[in-house]
Amino acid sequence: MTQNSAIDVLISGAGAAGLTLAIELARRGVSFRLIEKLDDPFRGSRGKGIQPRTQEVLEDLGILDRVVAGGGAYPRQREYRDDGSVGESDAVLREEPTPAEPYRLPLMVPQFLTEGVMRERLIELGHRQEFGCELTGFEQDETGVTARLKGRSGEETIRVRWLVGADGGRSFVRQALDIGFPGKTLGVRAIVADVELTGLDRDAWHRFGEGDMQRQLALCPLAGTDLFQIQGPIPLDGEIDLSAAGLTALVSERTGRDDIFVRSVSWASAFNMNARLADRYRLGRVFLVGDAAHTHPPTGGQGLNTSVQDAYNLGWKLAAVAAGAGDVLLDSYEEERRPVAAAMLGLATRLLDALKRGDIRRGRDVHQLDIGYPESSLALEKPERRGGVLAGDRAPDAPLTGAAGQPRRLFEMFKGAHWTLLCYEVGQPAVPPRQGLHIHRIGRGGDVIDEEGHFREAYALTPGDQVLVRPDGYIGAIVASGEASALETYLATVGLGPVADQQS
Known part of the structure; x- marks a missing residue:
């Protein structure tokens, strides 16, 4: 089945970047479809930090209060040292708000909660994402993009004016365009798992083995949930048991404690840390946003925030061109956002090096309040x-x-x-x-x-x-x-x- 070009934008990928773009288009009356190949929403907390600049974006989108209500502030870090002593410190720089900067404290909100609020906002605006719908191919010409979709009701071909790949680090859209994704694997493999456990208080971010990449382990209570997030480096090769029993054994081995028990695992992943940046963000009528354009190590809490702001930048520009502005306006998306991602990749990589040394404090440089576009053609x-x-x-x-x-x-x-x-x-x-x-x-x-x-x-x-x-x-x-x-x-x-x- 083929549909005529009645749709302005096809967004492939309904994570934080895709949802932000959909909200931006919805409130401007731009027609779109938001598709997600997964059958149901992402259930993990990989991106749990909401930086101050992103809080300002969420205020504009009309959802900040709901996001804040669903999460909370970062707890203090409690470091358990080998000599048996315990120290506490702030994980994030704590600054008082000012009239010019009303939000100066990073929030902890598990990614699945943030995206849930975004889906609610999209429904309020009269739209929703399509789960179980995958982009399987596309071709573009001077006037639009012909896209092939495979969904729950079968296959279809649609015609749109623009396609946006918000489909993650292994982006099908980026690979189909043959856009290079240079960078490096950072030589660190890690686990992240959302679990129910007993034996630890929820008033601190518990950290063991700081500065030792063989023994390091962090257990952080996830605000807005009854879960803890477990994070830690693991060997570059070999299978990792991410079951409740396997994670309990890992925790016991690295903490030296036998009173911490993982009761259940809500979500878990083992991954290699990468720092990569797409050679370009636009090719004709196709754009890349979020992890499809850049992948970060999780240090510094920059990935989700940078992704949301990619979509926030692109959304109003697509709407303006759909309403008659010159197409050259769309070139400013890559011009403005790609240098930001390059800087954030450098920051996250430096913070990873600091983490290896046991220094995990985060300052103003992660807040993204100082990001701007002074060299932009729109300045x-x-x-x-x-x-x-x-x-x-x-x-x-x-x-x-x-x-x-x-x-x-x-x-x-x-x-x-x-x-x-x-x-x-x-x-x-x-x-x-x-x-x-x-x-x-x-x-x-x-x-x-x-x-x-x-x-x-x-x-x-x-x-x-x-x-x-x-x-x-x-x-x-x-x-x-x-x-x-x-x-x-x-x-x-x-x-x-x-x-x-x-x-x-």
């Missing part, structure tokens, strides 16, 4: 700035007061599928209103007032400056008064031309 400054936030930076939050006297937050003003133009101490915005653009005047006579100076402190603007914030919360342009023509040109390139153009 415009007129004139060039020397301080404060720059085009391409993450747009800071700030508490403001509405003209009617009620509190407002910038993040609340950014929330949704639109662009936002912030006009600081401006009598008249540089551009007239148009669909997809929310305009706010900040300052005297504006609709929002910076009573406490947090906006002024975070953005360091001069009266008359105007800041254009992208749908994904990054600064697209900062222009001074008198640069209306540059702002109009920019808006036209992203599909937000003048009202007359939008109506034609």
Whole structure:
């Protein structure tokens, strides 16, 4: 059976990246299908850290409170030393929130819980994933992609405008495109298992044999569940018994304790750690997101977070081009996201080296709040700035007061599928209103007032400056008064031309 091209996007893979992209498209009214070859949802906790920048993304998607409710903070680490002493330390850097950075503490939320909340959000938006449906082949041409699917009701061929491979480290889409996936195997094989056990308190992340890759073992209570996650390096070769009895024996051997018993195993995996990056993220009308584009060692909690933000970056761009923006906008996806993954791979690899030495503290460098796109073709400054936030930076939050006297937050003003133009101490915005653009005047006579100076402190603007914030919360342009023509040109390139153009 063949369907005509009534669908804009086919997403292959319904993990965190695929679900994020589906939510982004759903709330913009873009037609899509989200398929997953597995028969039911992933049941493991491999990606359990939600970094502060990803928390900001989840707030925009409308699910942060639900995700937080399902998880919790990281417990302190309890290190059991060979001499019988015990030490405690923080696993993550603990910083107080600020007006510009409201979330500064990584969360622990098992991956299956995060993805469950995402599926609920997708249902609220009128969509759901298709389990037991596999992409078996595809061809593309100048106008679209012809994809062959095999599902529970048989085989079908569909026509779509774009295909997105969100299908993991062994990506069928990437391999079918013959896109290189260079990198290295890091010489570390490990287990990760979600288990029910007795003999350990749930108030700490228990760590044994730190710095010894033959004996190292960590048992972490998984927030939001009754489970513990067991992690530890294992020999590069040979079979590993991942049954309850096998894991109990491993725990006993490495901890020297005979009072810890694994009662049942919810999910378990033995895997080789890799650091790999796809040569390209786009080939014609086909894109790669998440683990299909980059695979990380789990140190630092970067994999799932980077994957979610890939999809967050690509989603609004696909929607803009589907609505009439120039196709060149889609080239900015790889331009912006591939360097980020390269940096995160380097960070995760350095953290793995530190873990081997027994140093497992994580600082601000894993929070992803400092990631930006300053070299992007979508970053415009007129004139060039020397301080404060720059085009391409993450747009800071700030508490403001509405003209009617009620509190407002910038993040609340950014929330949704639109662009936002912030006009600081401006009598008249540089551009007239148009669909997809929310305009706010900040300052005297504006609709929002910076009573406490947090906006002024975070953005360091001069009266008359105007800041254009992208749908994904990054600064697209900062222009001074008198640069209306540059702002109009920019808006036209992203599909937000003048009202007359939008109506034609």
